[in-house]
Every structure is written in structure tokens, then in C-alpha cells.
Amino acid sequence: MSYDAFHQTYPGWLSPGGGLVWHARAFRWRNRWKPFIGQLEQWLSGWQPPSTNLLLLGPSAGWCLPTSFLLGFKNIHAVDFDPLAPLIFQALHGRALRQAKVRLTWQSANIFVDLEKLLQAHPTHVVLFANLLGQHRLYCTDLYQAEAQLVQLSARLKGRHWASFHDLVSRQWPHAWHLPQPLRAGQMCQAQQLLKKWQLGGVWLDHLTSAVLPNKVARQYLVWPINAGRAHVIEAGWVSPEDI
């Protein structure tokens, strides 16, 4: 089954990387996520792109997105194929955005299919991939194709300021285990090297995102305890046109 066939079979509110199951999980574990969201907020506060227009890709309801970050923009165009996302996003961030007069618009689209159209329609917007790229493998039956599509993204974004935080690897993680502190790397760091630095062993799932960011771009690595039994290593980095 191809990516598109998969997408047609499963509506956005039932998709494997978002939808109802994701919202229920986010609601249940929102307190456990707070330290991770604090670390993400710190990283996002360092991204100072030269525009107050943001193309926000795959934000879901913004469960992990700090409102303080969203308030740094005047116009936000959010794109997600989960029809539940705008409603819950509104409940979580709407009031603060309205008070600050931030203009928020929504579009349902598949960002892998429609990226060029989205960029053309929003020529002055900077782009944030809000933790969707690491789930691309869940929507594809051909993992080589999935990885190739992820690798091609930076070329498709040529000339744009953009940033992404995404799953790099994940594994079972008992609730009682200590969570390592964030790590910064001046350039690409192989997952194996990173796990060695953190002294983490075990069997990890590769989310196929290791080549999303250009090699020479600095990045931050965070550990996100997604539920009581699993943790994801998140890679976060921002890219300027001259980095490509």
C-alpha cells in the first residue's frame, strides 16, 4: 500500500501519528511532559528567524508547543490533516493568541505532497516542523522511500529559514528510569555516538530522521518520556538558507 492509499484508508482523526489516540495520550501524560516542554521552550527561544510569519507544520493541538513561542509571531498558518487539531489547539492556546492579536489560520493538507504549494502561498513565512517527521515511517509501507522523502526535505526548503524537532530514536523506558539531561552538538551526531555519551544501551527504533538536518547545523538532543513505558530521543535544529 502506498503512502496515499494509506492516507485515504485512515482518516486524519484516526491516523497512527496523531488524531484521537494522540490527543488522549497527550491529555493523560501532560504533567509528565512538562520538563520536556520546558527544555523545548528554551531551545525554541533561541531560534530568532527574520520573520513574524510562521508556517507551522504538523502541530496537532500544540500539546508540546509553548504558548510563549507562538506569541513571538504575528501570523501563524498551521497545517495538519487531523480535523480535531484546530479545535483542541484553540482550547489550549486560543485565548492567549487572541489577546496578543496573533492571526491563526488552519489548512488540512499532507505536507509531503503539498510542501511546494504551501511555500509558494506563504513566501515570507519561516517554517517549523513540529514533531511530525519522525512519524513519517508510520504512514509508509516502503521505509526506503520514507527515508528518501525525509532526506529530500532540506533541498525542497532551499532559500527558507526553517526548523524542526523530531523523533530520532525511541525505546522502551521504564517509568522509574532516570532521564538524561539535554545534549548540544555543533554538527551532526550519529545516534550511536549520542547514546554512548548518555551511556544508554538496549534496542532502539530508528525513526529515519538522522539526515533531515544538514550535517553542519548545530542541534540539541532531548529525551521525551512519551508514556509510562517508552521514551523518544528528540533532535532539534534550525536552518538558515546559507546552511544548505
Ligand SMILES: C[S@@+](CC[C@H](N)C(=O)[O-])C[C@H]1O[C@@H](n2cnc3c(N)ncnc32)[C@H](O)[C@@H]1O
Ligand atoms: C505527534 S503529533 C505532533 C505533536 C505536536 N507537536 C504537539 O505539540 O501536540 C504529529 C502531527 O502531525 C500530523 N501529521 C503527520 N504527518 C503529516 C503529514 N504528512 N501532513 C500533515 N500532517 C501530518 C498528525 O496528524 C499529527 O497531528
